Amino acid sequence: MINQTLKSNKFKHISFRLNMVLIFVLSFFLIASYLSIQTLTEQADEFKALSGNHFESAMNAAELTRDAEVIAAQAIEQLISSDRSISNEEVLSQNLVAIYQNVRQKLNSNAEMDAAQLDKIDKLQVPFFKSLKHLELSLLQEQKLTFEKQKNTQQLTRLFQWLINTDFKNTQPQFYLNALEVLNYTSLAQNIESLGQLNKLSRLSQISVNALKDLNLSQGKELAFLEKIEPLLTATIALQAPLQKSHRATLAAAREARLHAQRLSGSSYNYFLSLKETAQTASEKHLIVVNQAITRLIIFSSIFLLLTVITYVFIRFYIVRRLNNLSDTMQSHVKGQEVNIPLRGDDEIALIAQAFSVFVKARSDAEDQLKKAHSATELANEKLTQINGKLQTLSETDELTQVANRRRFFFEANNKWQNAIHSNNWIGVIMIDVDLFKSYNDFYGHLAGDQCLLNIAKLLEQNLDHNIDLIARYGGEEFIILLPMKDQASCLATANDLLQQVSEAHFPHTQNPQQHVTLSMGVAACLPAPDTDIQHLIKEADNALYQAKNNGRCQVVMAQQESFTLNN
Numbered sequence: 332m333i334n335q336t337l338k339s340n341k342f343k344h345i346s347f348r349l350n351m352v353l354i355f356v357l358s359f360f361l362i363a364s365y366l367s368i369q370t371l372t373e374q375a376d377e378f379k380a381l382s383g384n385h386f387e388s389a390m391n392a393a394e395l396t397r398d399a400e401v402i403a404a405q406a407i408e409q410l411i412s413s414d415r416s417i418s419n420e421e422v423l424s425q426n427l428v429a430i431y432q433n434v435r436q437k438l439n440s441n442a443e444m445d446a447a448q449l450d451k452i453d454k455l456q457v458p459f460f461k462s463l464k465h466l467e468l469s470l471l472q473e474q475k476l477t478f479e480k481q482k483n484t485q486q487l488t489r490l491f492q493w494l495i496n497t498d499f500k501n502t503q504p505q506f507y508l509n510a511l512e513v514l515n516y517t518s519l520a521q522n523i524e525s526l527g528q529l530n531k532l533s534r535l536s537q538i539s540v541n542a543l544k545d546l547n548l549s550q551g552k553e554l555a556f557l558e559k560i561e562p563l564l565t566a567t568i569a570l571q572a573p574l575q576k577s578h579r580a581t582l583a584a585a586r587e588a589r590l591h592a593q594r595l596s597g598s599s600y601n602y603f604l605s606l607k608e609t610a611q612t613a614s615e616k617h618l619i620v621v622n623q624a625i626t627r628l629i630i631f632s633s634i635f636l637l638l639t640v641i642t643y644v645f646i647r648f649y650i651v652r653r654l655n656n657l658s659d660t661m662q663s664h665v666k667g668q669e670v671n672i673p674l675r676g677d678d679e680i681a682l683i684a685q686a687f688s689v690f691v692k693a694r695s696d697a698e699d700q701l702k703k704a705h706s707a708t709e710l711a712n713e714k715l716t717q718i719n720g721k722l723q724t725l726s727e728t729d730e731l732t733q734v735a736n737r738r739r740f741f742f743e744a745n746n747k748w749q750n751a752i753h754s755n756n757w758i759g760v761i762m763i764d765v766d767l768f769k770s771y772n773d774f775y776g777h778l779a780g781d782q783c784l785l786n787i788a789k790l791l792e793q794n795l796d797h798n799i800d801l802i803a804r805y806g807g808e809e810f811i812i813l814l815p816m817k818d819q820a821s822c823l824a825t826a827n828d829l830l831q832q833v834s835e836a837h838f839p840h841t842q843n844p845q846q847h848v849t850l851s852m853g854v855a856a857c858l859p860a861p862d863t864d865i866q867h868l869i870k871e872a873d874n875a876l877y878q879a880k881n882n883g884r885c886q887v888v889m890a891q892q893e894s895f896t897l898n899n
Contacts, residue, residue: 352645356638363631459591466584473577480521480574483567487517490560497552506553509543513560520567524575533568540564653680661687729804731781732788740803740811741865747815748865751858759814759822759856760868761829762876763791766849766884768808770842783838783848784808794832795825811869819856819889826852826887834885849885851876 491514499507513536520536523529540561546553656673663670672688675681727739735743744760751758765771765787772780784804791810792802805811812829814822830850838848853876855868871890879888 352642356635356642359638360635363635367628367631459588459594462584462588462591466581466588469577469581469584473574473581476570476574476577479566479570483563483570484521486559486563487514487521487567490514490556490563494556499553503553506543506546509546510556510560513540513543513564517560517564517567520564520571523571529568529571536564536568650680660684729788732785732804734788734792734810735801735803737803737805740801740805740813743801744813744865747813748859748863751815752861752863755858756816757818757821757856757858758865758868759817759819759854760865760872761812761814761822761826762805762853762869762872763810763812763829764851764876764880765808766851766880767840767843771840771848774842786836786838787833787848787850790832790836791829794829800825811872814856817856819854822854822856823887823889826854830885830887845885851879851884852887853877853879853890854887855890 494507494510494514497507499510517536520529520532523532653673660670660672672684727735729736747758750756765784768780768783771783775783788802788804788810791812795802795812799815801813803811803813812825814825817825830852833848833850834845836848840846840848843849853872853874855871855875857868857871859865859868875888875890879886882888
């Protein structure tokens, strides 16, 4: 019925009434927009003249001043930077100079005074860029010498580490003291600035080197140390004097560049101030035109705002309120509340209300079916999550001991190995074997042997840091432990503690001379080098394990890695 009424009388259509209101408002908006555009065009013409003749020149002059300061600041930054690259510094300087010259080309003299100031700027920039080039050459020379010093420092550090890690302090104390004295003299030579002190240190260090030679060295390690430290000491002392001279030359070049930069930026800034004063005068004239335009826009905007308010009131009370009422009714039905649907009126809103009442029952039925389907889906997802969790656990856990299996161990070990390479951290491995376990199985039976492995695995796992360390069953009666971020001493201490814990547990084993279960352990730790993997470390730990078993079992053996540490 409502649909037929709407078809017979188009004036009752909401769309027709809204169109009439919108056409009226839009017509006024177009008129106001035309007048506003005309006003803005007048402003644009004034602003174009202002920005083209004065403002752009002033900004270019300010940018020229800023670029001169940036170039000077960048030169100082190159001087004081402790991690600067030669190639990066040269490219950055060229880019800054190109930016400066590009800005300078944008400046054109519009008056005789401007031409004089620009000529002065051009004259000052020649010695400025020349001083920058001089500074760049000085920095390059200093960096080459500094690079040589860094290489000497790295070699000295490796020799320090090698000497400390050896047992010469106990076996050959005189060689250890003389070698340590030569290393200390070499380290002091890298930081001495006085030539007199450097000469004195050179004599003292040569005495220490001669003392080393007088010891009649016979072992290969001792002779290798002497062959490395003597040329390193000579190179360090010879490098110090030219390095200090180069540093003083760099400071002098930096002071010269800074002086020329101050002169250039001062001249550019004076030119900027003159342009700024001219731009301010033109801006005051433009402000008058802007105020007139603002007055017109306020009048047009006020009228347009009034019409908008009237339109809003009409739409709000005649359309929006009825739509809100119908929307609230729909929301109530969505929530399951039975309320009356408003069917008053003879327009599209009433037609929507009638159509909605037809679908209320159908929606209720569909919602019931959806709830059933949703419950079934949630149940299936929950079961799938549980199955995936069990599969993940089974794929990474040893079924007997409930610790990690070999698959998970090598996955974690490879990741920790790469992390140790990137962060330069230690990493260690402990290989563990249950002593005389075959005899245990033969005497107690395989079921008891399985229980014994389970008890050992639990005890070892309880005494490890679960957040960092990882224990896994390696095969048969063998276990393996991954110890990230632990050096040789820490790994050895951990192994001894685990050995003691198992011994104190007194798991019965009458076939063992100790009358209880004991373990043999091989320990290896290192600072991993790039392009290596953990297999080498595991092999070192495995060799140490066999050494422990050959030495009588129930003990910990540390893999010897002195040569590996020295080469790294």
